[in-house]
Amino acid sequence: MTAAQQGPFTGLRTQLREAAAAFAGGPDALEGILLGIVDDVDRAVREPLEIFPVCHHSPASALAMARRLREKQPKVVYLELCEDMAPLLTELRNCRLPVAVQAFATEVDGLPADWSPLSVVAPITEASAEYQAIAYALDTPGVELVLVDRSSDHVFQWEARGAETCQPHDPSEPHDPSEPHEPSARSKPSAHSKTSARSEPAQPAGPAAPADDEAALHGDAVGVGIGDLRPRFAELEEHLLRHGRVRHWSEWWHQYVELPLADSDHDTYRQVMLLIGSLFRRLAPGDPRRLRVDEDRERYMWTRMREHLAATGTDPADCLYVCGAFHAAGRVAEFGVGGARTFEIGPRTATTWQHGLIPSSHAAIEAQFGLAPGSVSIAATEWAKNLRRTRVEPFRLAGQAGTRKRAKAARPGPAPVDAPAPASDRLSGFLRRPPVLDRLDESELLGWSVEIVRAARRNGYLASTADAIAVFETSILLAGMRDRAKPTPYDFQDAAVTCIEKDSVPGRRDVGRLVEIMMGGDRTGQVGYDALPPLARDVHDRLAPLGLKLQQRGVRRALLDIAARPELEKCSDVLWMLRYLMPQGAARPIMGERRLGERPIQESWDVALGTHQRALIELGYEGVSIEQVLEQRLRRTAYGPRATTAAVLEAVEDATLHLRSRRLADELGTRALEVLATERSVDGAPEVLRRVRRLLAYYRTSEPVLPPWIESFVQTGYAHYCTLLPTAFTDEDATVRQVAATLGFLFGMEGLALSLGCDRTQLELAVAQSHPGEPAKSALLWAAQTRLGGLSRAELRARCDGLLGNPLVVPAYPRYLSGFLHALEPVPDLADFVVEAVSNAFARLPDPVLLPWLPTLIGTLRAGGAELAPLLVREAGRTFPARLADLDAWLPPWRAEPDPGAVRSARPGGGGRGVRLLTAHPATCDAVAALLGCDDGWDDGWDTQPGPPGVALVHAHPGTATALAALAAPT
Structure with missing residues (x-):
């Protein structure tokens, strides 16, 4: 007999061997498992x-x-x-x-x-x-x-x-396909x-975890x-x-x-x-x-x-x-x-x-470790x-927050003996001992029943004293069915759900959750100020002028009257950076906004740093100040493998807005230029256009000269989008909004780009090479041709009339209107024409065609150009009469005939003031005519002698000359 078999567990081994033989009919794996368990216990107990x-x-x-x-x-x-x-x-x-x-x-x-x-x-x-x-x-x-x-x-x-x-670690051991697998390397x-x-x-079926933020305190x-x-x-x-x-x-x-x-x-x-x-x-x-x-x-x-x-x-x-x-x-x-x-x-x-230390909670521990x-x-x-x-006195750290009494050092006890006596077999008695049935504590159970009914009534349940009695009796019944003399909290929870909740939950919490709260609730910890990383302590120090208890959980309202207390502007800077870096809800602005070139006056914030303490602590792992962390985040975004031009421009804007760092903004702007050169589609054109416009407006009002990077960006972007424009018109994946934004960049930045050395011919060639097949993009191309002078308003109006006159094209007319609506981005001067196109459709189409057509039109305009609709509405407000009584006599401006008297007044025989102004100052008219390419002389009835090429311009636009004369010589 070995030494192990002669130890204190000899009797237990004999009993288990006999039990295995009785159950299995002889020695087998069961005996080996049972005896091996005893060997493990004996080995651990004998360890010095x-x-x-x-x-x-x-x-x-x-x-x-x-x-x-x-x-x-x-x-x-x-x-x-x-x-x-x-x-x-x-x-x-x-x-x-x-x-x-x-x-x-x-x-x-x-x-x-x-x-x-x-x-x-x-x-x-x-x-x-x-x-x-x-x-x-x-x-x-x-x-x-x-x-x-x-x-x-x-x-x-x-x-x-x-x-x-x-x-496997042991190749000779077969692998069970039903066993779980480890995660892959990715x-x-x-x-x-x-x-x-x-x-x-897998976790056995049980009550679902509470759906709140406490279960996510540990993150992933x-x-x-x-x-x-x-x-x-x-x-x-x-x-x-x-x-x-x-x-x-x-x-x-x-x-x-x-x-x-x-x-x-x-x-x-x-x-x-x-x-x-x-x-x-x-x-x-x-x-x-x-x-x-x-x-x-x-x-x-x-x-x-x-x-x-x-x-x-x-x-x-x-x-x-x-x-x-x-x-x-x-x-x-x-x-x-x-x-x-x-x-x-x-x-x-x-x-x-x-x-570092992060706050935890009971719900977070349950969620992470698979507990109920x-x-x-x-x-x-x-x-x-x-x-x-x-009456056991537990150990508590001295000064531990949240404890009721001060911790005490361990009391002196007997010195440990050098060789402890071998432990006796306690397993045999424990395994043979019947379960101890606790005496029913009626007062405790009654208190639970009354308290859960009170909590249920506070949460909208129609609970009464009868429900408290039912919960009490049902708890005892369930415990008896489960061979328990004393109901456990789980028996009581089942009884409460059965007797109170029934089939509906009137409030936010169900009865099961109310029982959990009543039994102790979800306690959430807190990391003290001295245990916070330097960044978190710095944030608390910089927000101290607000006078809020930021360590406490919950939402705190901060009111910042920066005009009266300028020192609060630094607190505003910290709050805006926290809003950028931390999860939603940690710092939420109620009143006030931050834009480029603007200074705050008054702000109102909801601050919950105590609730989001884990996120604030983890920021401290990334740097020693929030400015450093924000700069790292912006660089990570700009230099990431999936960075887009729009994302990098957003980083430039955030660096200017939150850090006020010209150095970082220039560095990220240069990066945006590099990313733009690598893009092969116009997917990000709308966002790029919006952010470039905003940055240009800011630099033009706050800087004496534009930064070199943004000049290079406009110059490169002009050539880049000219190259992509023909492909974008024919690409099915490119939306009309993206193509319109591309044209918006080209037309909106044209003046700056031409001053930087770009060639307008490149844009004209790109438009000439574009051949879209989609109706919306075709309308967008027509607008671009009108903007470049290749298509006159009369020709554009004739094309729209042809679309309305063709029954096969009428069902697709809303898509053409969608293209015209998006054309307001690059060519805002077409707003009056878009109003005209929509009005003509309503005037000419019969009701059987127009009524089924209206939902498509409204849906197309709402989905494709909601941000441009206000521009169209304002133009319609200027075009249509303001009062209903004037509608019957109202004539659309595109149908009004020109006033013959105005034309005659512009002729020399009519004595118009415009003629006298032009004849008095012919050099101005000649210069404008030369720029516009007019080479006709003054010999068309204006004067007896031929002269400079200004007469054609006056012929074409007599009303302009008259209006100019009225402004220059009102008398």
Whole structure:
């Protein structure tokens, strides 16, 4: 008989062997599993360095930890937590729990680039064993806390290694297709305890998580916690839930582990937790990659502990190793103080990691670690009840925010013995012992029933005293059906939903959520000012003149009268930068806006920095000031692989608007010029046109000369869009709005471009080479030809009349009108003609054609040119009569005949003042005529002698000469 078989678990082994033979009919795999579990427990119990197995956020584990720490008084505490998070733990005393220790990296080096940014969090609550160990070690003199788990960098190193490895770790072991797979190298690890959530079994059906922002406090960070104790074998979990008559895993754990272990002694607690960890480990699916990560973590931790023991000479009997029960039952060769020393820890990558504390909440922990909604809140309530019942004094960090009493150092206890006595078998008695039936606490249950009815009435439910009685009795009934003498909070929740909610939810919260709130609610932590990174503290300091309590959660209203208090303008600058950098709602302007070239006068803001504290802290990982972070973000946008010209111009505008940096704006403007030269389509033309116009208007009013980059941008853009114009007219993917914006750039920037050396012939050739087939683009081309002088108004009017006169083209006429409407962008002078085209359609088309045609027209104009419709409406307002009585006698201006008297007055015989003005100053008329290409003389009845070529101009436009004469010589 081996030494293990002669140990304290000999009787248990015999009983399990007999049970396996009875169930399986002889020795088989079942016997090996059961006996192997006992061997794992025996091995861990015999280890000279005491192993303390825990479960993540378990009140029973926290209570047993507090008891053991006061009894043993260890000098060194080894904790299963990322070793690079150790410097942050002292800052926990400046926070209100729950909070999470975070490692954050924005730029990666040596890891897949598409995983960036990387984030690892370790949430900590007061009702957790890790917090008890941390508080004891930090506040007890002479005690050292050593974190022994892999670093944050190794977390992602091993994820990448597992993703890149295609073959299993053990090629001889067959692979089950039903087992979950690890993420690919191109997918970022998702949030879950220790490893990616994609390798966990599916969460059993249960109540849905609350749809609020608290569940997203951790973002998409990878969660690291102590004791991810849950079956990885889906069939085993389903079996436990079905036979335990519970809905989800959190309820099973509360009923069958938390409650029995809350009053157990230390040896019983250890052995039961080791048994559960070994059971779940031996029945886990055989995914080689995940098994390799689990075993490498255990090798890593034991290697670190042996290195520390060798470096400090500490006696293992004076140490305590706190780890998850899953890893406490490890079977690697490196297990134990005397284990093999063959594991080599690889170096970290060149990725730069930032560390800090972020606020956490019960809902965030539940969402990240796959727990049932409300389970962490119920655990916090159970922790408080256990403390009152057992009178155990927990450990709290001195000065810890949110605690009711000042923390105390651990009381002196008996010195630990050098060789502890071997533990006796407590598993046999625990497994044979029938469940302890708690006495029904009627007063507690009655208080719950009254309180939930009161909460339901506040939230719009028609609940009454009868409903409170029904909830009370139904809770007892459900507990009895589930073999419980005392209803648990989960039984009470089911009873409340059944008796109060019925089939409707009148308010925002359902009854299940109200029960969770009543049982303790979703507590949200807060990081104190002293624990914030420099950037966050700087933001709070710069916003101090507002006099708001920015650390508190919720929305705070800030009123900035900058005209009366000019010093508040700096606060306005900070708020606008926070609005750009932080999520929506962190800083929201109610009144006031920021535009180029304008100074603020009065502003009103809704500020919620306390609610979005995590986002503010993560900004601190990117720089030491918000100006630095904003500049980095703008550069990242401008130099990104998918940067567009419009996006870079937006970055230029933001740099000018928020940073007032001419240097950065010039640098980004040069980048916009580079990106423009590489674009091969006009997709971004509308946004480019809008932003260039805005920047030009700003520089023309605020700078003595235009920046060189914007002159080059206009010059290059003119040639660039001239080249793309013929293709854009024929490209089916290019919309009419994009083509119109292209023409808008060419016509709007034409004056500046020609002054910079561009050739107008290039634009004329581009228009001449354009041959669109779509009606809207054809109308747009006609407008461009009119603008260039290649098509007269009379010819354009004739083409529209031809469209209305052709029955085959009439159904497509709205699309032509859409093109004319978009033509107002490059050729705004056509507004009167577009009004004329629409009016002619309504006047000429019969009702059977017009009425089915109207929805298409309205839909086309609304979808394709909503921003240009006001221009058309204003022109129509100037054209049509203002009063209904004048409508009958009103004649459209395009149908009005010219006044013969006005023409005769312009002739020499008529004695018009325009003739006298021209004959008195012929040089002016000759100069204008020469510019317009008129070469006719003055000999057409104007004078007896032939003269300069001004007569043709006067012939063509007699009214202009008359009006000019009236202005120049009104008498």
